[in-house]
Amino acid sequence: MESENFTMSVVLRNRYGTLMRVTSLFSKRGYNINTLSVAPLAENNDYSRIILTSNGDKCVKEQIQRQLEKLVDVCEAKII
Amino acid sequence: MQISGAEIVIQTFLSHGIKDIFGYPGGCVLNIYDEIYKAGDRINHILTCHEQGAAHAADGYARATGKTGVVIATSGPGATNLVTGIATAYLDSTPLVAITGNVNSALIGKDSFQEVDISGITMPITKYNYIVKDVEELEETLCEAFRIARSGRKGPVLVDIPKDVQVASCEWHGSIPLPLFPLPEVSQSDIEEAVKLIKSAKRPFIYAGGGVVSAEAESALERFATLIDAPAGFSMMGLSAMDYRNPKKLGMTGMHGVYAASIAQSEADLIIGVGVRFSDRATGNIRKYTENVKIIHIDIDRAEIGKNVTVDIGIVGDIGETLTALSDTLQAENFSQHLPQWEERVKFLKAAQKRLFDDTADRERDILPTRIIQMLREYTEDDTPIATDVGQHQMWTAMNYDFAAHRTFITSGGLGTMGFGLGAAIGASVSRDGKRTVLVTGDGGFHMNLNELATAVTYKIPVVIVIMNNGVLGLVRQWQRQFYGERFSHTTLHRATDYVKLAEAFGAEGFTVQNETELKTAFDKAFNTDGPVVIDCHIDPDAKVLPMIPPGGSIEDLILR
Ligand SMILES: Cc1ncc(C[n+]2csc(CCOP(=O)(O)OP(=O)(O)O)c2C)c(N)n1
Ligand SMILES: [Mg+2]
Numbered sequence: 253m254e255s256e257n258f259t260m261s262v263v264l265r266n267r268y269g270t271l272m273r274v275t276s277l278f279s280k281r282g283y284n285i286n287t288l289s290v291a292p293l294a295e296n297n298d299y300s301r302i303i304l305t306s307n308g309d310k311c312v313k314e315q316i317q318r319q320l321e322k323l324v325d326v327c328e329a330k331i332i
Numbered sequence: 333m334q335i336s337g338a339e340i341v342i343q344t345f346l347s348h349g350i351k352d353i354f355g356y357p358g359g360c361v362l363n364i365y366d367e368i369y370k371a372g373d374r375i376n377h378i379l380t381c382h383e384q385g386a387a388h389a390a391d392g393y394a395r396a397t398g399k400t401g402v403v404i405a406t407s408g409p410g411a412t413n414l415v416t417g418i419a420t421a422y423l424d425s426t427p428l429v430a431i432t433g434n435v436n437s438a439l440i441g442k443d444s445f446q447e448v449d450i451s452g453i454t455m456p457i458t459k460y461n462y463i464v465k466d467v468e469e470l471e472e473t474l475c476e477a478f479r480i481a482r483s484g485r486k487g488p489v490l491v492d493i494p495k496d497v498q499v500a501s502c503e504w505h506g507s508i509p510l511p512l513f514p515l516p517e518v519s520q521s522d523i524e525e526a527v528k529l530i531k532s533a534k535r536p537f538i539y540a541g542g543g544v545v546s547a548e549a550e551s552a553l554e555r556f557a558t559l560i561d562a563p564a565g566f567s568m569m570g571l572s573a574m575d576y577r578n579p580k581k582l583g584m585t586g587m588h589g590v591y592a593a594s595i596a597q598s599e600a601d602l603i604i605g606v607g608v609r610f611s612d613r614a615t616g617n618i619r620k621y622t623e624n625v626k627i628i629h630i631d632i633d634r635a636e637i638g639k640n641v642t643v644d645i646g647i648v649g650d651i652g653e654t655l656t657a658l659s660d661t662l663q664a665e666n667f668s669q670h671l672p673q674w675e676e677r678v679k680f681l682k683a684a685q686k687r688l689f690d691d692t693a694d695r696e697r698d699i700l701p702t703r704i705i706q707m708l709r710e711y712t713e714d715d716t717p718i719a720t721d722v723g724q725h726q727m728w729t730a731m732n733y734d735f736a737a738h739r740t741f742i743t744s745g746g747l748g749t750m751g752f753g754l755g756a757a758i759g760a761s762v763s764r765d766g767k768r769t770v771l772v773t774g775d776g777g778f779h780m781n782l783n784e785l786a787t788a789v790t791y792k793i794p795v796v797i798v799i800m801n802n803g804v805l806g807l808v809r810q811w812q813r814q815f816y817g818e819r820f821s822h823t824t825l826h827r828a829t830d831y832v833k834l835a836e837a838f839g840a841e842g843f844t845v846q847n848e849t850e851l852k853t854a855f856d857k858a859f860n861t862d863g864p865v866v867i868d869c870h871i872d873p874d875a876k877v878l879p880m881i882p883p884g885g886s887i888e889d890l891i892l893r
Contacts, residue, residue, distance in 0.1 A: 268463060273455060280456045311638060318635035324460045324480060 253309035257286070262302040262320055263328040266292065270325045274302060277323065283308060283316055299327065337467045338363035338498040341431060342371050344474040344507040350402050352376045352393065352762050354386040356413075358406025359446065360433030363498040378762060378791060381783035383410050385755035387417020388781070391426050392756030393763040395742045396717045398548065400427040400481055401759065407434045408446030411492070412453065416749060419457040421488040423746025424569060425546060427481040428488035430454075436496045437465055451492050459487035467500040475510050483513040485633040486546055515632065518649035523657045526628050526645050529602060530658070531667060533626070535674045536562040537600035539585060539614075542569030542745065543607015543631055549652035550738045553606065554578060556655045559662055561669040563678045565593035567608050568730050572741040576734040582678070586614035587881050588727045591688060591892075592681035594879070598887035599677070605629045607651045610640040611746070612883075620886035630654050688892065689878070699848055701725065701800055701871055705732040707851060708770065708798065711859045717742050717769045719757035721777030722750045724806035727877040729772045751780030757795045758788055768794040768859070775825060776805045782834070788864035789839040796858045797866045799831060802873045810876050814891070824873075831868035842866040 264270050271290060278285050288304040306316060313331060320329035335343070341364050345353065353375060357365045368377050380386040383405040390401030401421075405414050411432040421428040435444045451461045460480050464470050470493065477489040530536060538560075544553050550573050557564050557580045564574060565585035574581045582593035589597075597603065603625055608614065610629075615621040618641060627643040629636070630651060637646030647654050689702075705728055712718070714736035720726040720743045735741055742760050744752040757771040778799050788795050800806075809823040835842030840863055843854035851869060858865035880891045 268465075269451065269455065272452070276455055311642070315635065315639060318637075322633070322635055 253311060255307055255309050257305060257307045258313055259303065259305050259332050260316070260320075261328075261330045261332050262304070262326060263293070263299055264302065264323070265325040265327065266298055266300050267325055270300075271302070273323055273325065274320065277319055278306070278316075281315070281319060283312060333504050334501045335504045336363065336499060336501045337470050337493065338367045340467075340470050340504055340507065341474065341493070341498070342367040342375065343504065344471065344478070345402065346371070346374060347507040348400070348478050348509050350375075350400065352378065353402040353404060354378045354380055354389040354393070354759065355404030356380060356383050356386055356406065356410060358410045358433065360407035360435060360495050361404060361410075361431075361498075363495065364404060364431070364433065378758070378787065380755065380758075380787045382781065383413035384417050384751065385758075385781055385784040385787065387414045387428075387430065388420065388752050388755030389759035389762070390428055391417060391421045392719060392742050392759030394421070394426045394428055395424075395756070396739055396760035397763045398546075398739065399763060400429055400478060402429050402431070404431045406446070407432060407450075408448050411448055411450040415453060415457070416751075417755075418454055418488045418490065420744050420747045420749045420752055422457045422459070424542060424744065425486050426488070427486040429477050429481050430488060430490040432490065432492045433498065434463065434492050434494045437494045438496070440494065451490065454490050457488070458490050461490040461492070463492040463494070464497050465494065467497050467502045470497060470502075471504060471507055475507055479510040479512060484515060515650045516634065516648045518647060518654050518657050520657070522645060522647045523654075523661055526647060526658060527661050527665070529626055529628060529645060530560055530604070530662070533602035534671065535600045536560055536602040536604065537597050538562050538564040538604050538606060539567070539597065539608055540564055540570040540573050540606045541567035541608030543651050544570055544573040545738060547607065547632065547651040548738065549607070549655055550574065552652045552655035552659070556659050559659050559667070559669065561671050561675070562604070563596050565589065565597050567611070567614050567745070568743060569745040570607065571730060572735040572738050575736045577736070582682070584730050587616065587883070588731065588877050588879075589881070590731050591685040591879055592678065594881065594887060594890065595681050596678050600625055602626045602628070605643075606655065607631060609636050612640070615641065616881050617884050617886045620888075699845070699851060699869055699871055701728040701875055702732045703848065704798065704800065704851065704869055704871070705729055705772070707848065707855065708772070709734050711855050712770060715740060717757070717760035717764060717767070719743065719753045719760060719769065719771045721753040721773040722748045722807075723774040723777060724802070724810065724875070724877050725772050725774045725800035727807070728800070731877075750777040753777060754781050754784040754788070754795075754797070758784060758791075758793050761793045761795060766794065768796065771795055771797045773797060773799050774806060775799055775801045775803065775827065779827070779829070785835070785838045785840060785864060785866070792863045794862055795864045797864060799866065799868050800871055801831070801868050802871050802875065804873045806873070806875075807877065809873070814880075815882070831866050835866035840864045840866060842868065844868045844870070846870050
């Protein structure tokens with residue numbers, strides 16, 4: 253399968269270590285993070301949005317999304 | 333009511349129905365231990381010899397009954413000693429709550445005495461973990477921890493509590509258990525798609541794993557297997573999910589799968605994976621495994637679908653519910669399957685397996701590992717928990733023991749943790765109200781955590797410890813023989829351990845046996861003794877676990893001799 257670049261938007265609860273949970277998931281499962289930015293949601297400071305870019309084939313993309321959705325603090329993980 | 337953090341910990345255990353806990357005290361959990369002392373009539377604390385043993389015990393406790401296991405350790409080395417136990421629970425999805433103390437909040441980050449960042453360390457091996465910095469958050473955090481450990485795909489959760497948070501007080505609200513997170517709804521359209529595939533299959537094969545045990549979906553599985561007339565193979569974690577008397581059960585598949593199960597799986601035109609993760613040990617070469625076969629995958633964890641194998645249909649949901657929905661739909665359509673050709677073929681494979689692998693050794697001179705397991709079975713009850721360590725003895729147990737009742741096989745599948753067995757056997761016995769438990773172990777693995785023999789003696793845990801003493805790290809040596817030109821690098825043990833004296837020194841009884849007659853005598857005694865008994869069984873260092881599919885191989889590479 254072909255590798256492609258893609259961008260994800262991840263909304264998560266602001267808690268101790270949440271950013272680390274997201275990044276450690278990528279390293280644990282051998283996925284790349286090419287760029288990453290994070291900012292609190294304007295409407296609710298208890299939550300943040302991470303925008304990240306990564307690459308991989310369709311299976312990798314799907315796996316990343318599903319593994320992210322499994323994190324307790326993640327409310328939403330979308331490929332955009 | 334104002335109560336201390338330490339008291340909140342104990343009250344949360346009580347409100348969650350936790351009666352037994354395993355642990356080891358130390359400076360940063362003194363306050364929690366003080367509360368354990370005060371609650372001595374309601375909480376049974378088992379003091380192990382090592383925190384790793386406590387973690388494995390809590391894990392074995394959870395595996396044997398499905399209850400949540402609880403383990404407590406102090407900061408620093410106490411906490412790091414839990415790590416292997418937590419990882420073992422994580423890889424096999426057992427519900428576990430680990431409580432660690434930590435240094436005072438003000439000292440965190442200063443490399444204080446016995447300070448480690450245990451939540452950082454355990455992040456990749458827990459479902460979730462916490463460090464609680466404010467006593468006001470403790471009650472909710474603990475309730476959440478119990479909720480997360482049990483919700484969906486189960487797993488370990490760690491809560492790290494600095495000492496000042498244990499000391500501080502706040503208003504307490506009763507630690508009311510939180511409802512579990514709702515399970516994903518089974519999609520009826522997925523069910524219908526799956527039913528179509530099942531109906532058209534000529535050689536369906538069920539491949540069931542630990543998810544069936546965890547979901548307690550044994551009877552749903554049995555009904556489904558009968559309805560679609562499919563033989564069932566099992567991952568190691570799933571072996572106790574079907575009674576061996578059920579003719580549909582073929583036994584373990586995978587690298588050390590039994591002959592009939594492995595061949596039947598390779599000939600199937602439809603594999604229905606139920607609560608499995610299609611791990612590399614189970615599938616071998618993925619391309620060959622998935623060639624010419626359709627796959628339906630049922631699991632509670634969406635991320636498992638398509639992770640290791642590409643599947644034709646994935647159904648996410650509770651396994652019992654899903655299997656029941658499949659059976660109901662099939663029955664509503666008046667479907668009843670009878671596949672005489674496939675049945676004949678499976679029968680033939682079973683007979684071939686018997687021919688190929690029946691033991692022939694001189695029974696007076698040698699004890700065959702397979703015979704040890706068969707003889708053991710004459711002494712155990714259907715629901716006796718059987719724990720193992722990791723190695724050849726584990727595979728011999730998995731392949732030859734007739735598992736009948738659910739939650740009876742307590743073994744480290746995913747992490748393959750040597751040293752798991754004794755702690756786990758202790759935990760299993762405690763969770764089954766002191767029921768007699770068996771540990772089948774190796775001379776390598778037993779040496780890793782044999783200290784817990786002292787725990788078994790202290791608490792009079794009736795565990796029959798069968799050491800398959802081959803003098804070698806058998807499973808590794810087998811690989812060296814097969815794949816490394818018989819260069820036996822550091823797998824011969826040369827230990828001078830006298831297991832009888834060792835048992836006696838710990839306050840237990842021990843036997844050494846060389847043949848079947850002696851083994852029978854030892855079993856007769858062991859199964860009538862209150863505390864732990866060690867049986868040192870001398871076996872051939874060159875006995876192999878067979879058949880075997882080499883790593884990355886397929887059924888064509890099956891090694892029979
Ligand atoms: C903690 C740990 N270290 C190393 C291994 C690698 N390993 C797997 S099986 C095995 C040999 C086990 O020997 P023994 O306990 O004597 O059992 P046998 O295979 O001889 O039955 C080893 C070293 C492991 N699984 N776990
Ligand atoms: Mg050995």
